[in-house]
Amino acid sequence: MKFLDEYRDSEKAKKLIEAIHRRVSKNWNIMEICGGQTHSILKYGIDELLPKEINLIHGPGCPVCVTPIEKIDKAIEIASNQNVIFCSYGDMLRVPGSHTDLLKIKAQGFDVRIVYSPVDAVNIAKKNPEKEIVFFAVGFETTAPPNALAIFMAHQQGLINFTELVSHVCVPPAIKAILDSINNRVQGLLAAGHVCTVMGFKEYEDIAKRYKIPVVVTGFEPLDILQGIYMCILQLENDINIVENQYSRAVKREGNVKAREIMNEVFEICDRKWRGIGEIKDSGFKIKVKYEEYDAEIKFGLEDYSIEESKECKSGLILQGLIKPVDCSVFGNKCTPEHPLGATMVSSEGACSAYYLYKEKKLQ
Amino acid sequence: MCLAVPGKILEIIEGEELLKIAKVSFGGAVKVINISFVPDAKIGDYVIAHVGFALNIIDEEEAQKTMDYLRQIGDIK
């Protein structure tokens, strides 16, 4: 496939890895923010091919993993309702809430459906006027414009049986929270290319300046990631702290203005809890008052519910780059993708699941 | 869930401003994708698609530059 295969070329990858080896002289901690990148790194064994001086820290960039446990409980509460068709992206179904998960609710006979796009949920609402259709709107800035457009469409079409349970998160505030932490070890950042297709990278210019840290907007294929690391290393070794764009074929500095217009029409910034990390100021989107009739939490009276997380799962430390999945005592024994105890084991983009899939298997 | 993949626009099916859709081929698998966020997209363009929406048009010139850069890195000793 064009724009895919050429970024998986093993000859070029080998040369890039050699170039990285030539350039590195000191130890560096580089964080890849996005779970999609973590997945590629483990899948292609990139971490093992790099010089030992480079330590890749896996960031909080998986929306499935950071959706707070109370949102999962709310989803379960709503879905356990005869009158509801609950629509969600597939990877949310196995995320454990405090008692159960959406897949078990579906097995009990409730109507939980996997959709590929929020537009599918709007279409289900049109076809089933006697039912309440609730769409589980999770994701980063990449997914926010489509999820906003679904509400806008429902509004334009006068649908009164469509709402969204919104758990949107924004990347830059979480990055700042990590860099502000006294435990911070991150010295270079690979910014998530797909988030930047929408948001651009002006926000990262402030981060690079304020924290004196190199930032490379990076794509998802092995060559993208290797080039991102190479560019980051060049900056680190030469004491440069600017934003560079490795993923220029898809990302422009200003991002996608049109997509942001619709996002800002429907959503506004709010404080948001991150699973395993806690509340981060201004790190999420919620539905504006103007569109509150599309807010499932209001419709189902669930705004005030909140709950503590279990302490057994160490995903919060992993998401902040303080430990690796293999450092968790239940990794691979009590906690596996078949029986996940935490969200980072559920999603294929979660660090625990990526380690289990590509590292445990190899060891066995 | 953040997966976004490149696909080629085969056909644009006109729709209202926010409902403009296109048939997009992902290595042969054809899907209907909303292209209202990329109003300039033309048949033959490659777009990055995510949850049924095209987020950006792939810039072929920039893609070529990246490939040239990669070649260069390999050559520098």
Ligand code: SF4
């Ligand atoms: S291995 Fe399981 S319990 Fe441990 S941090 Fe990962 S998800 Fe949580």
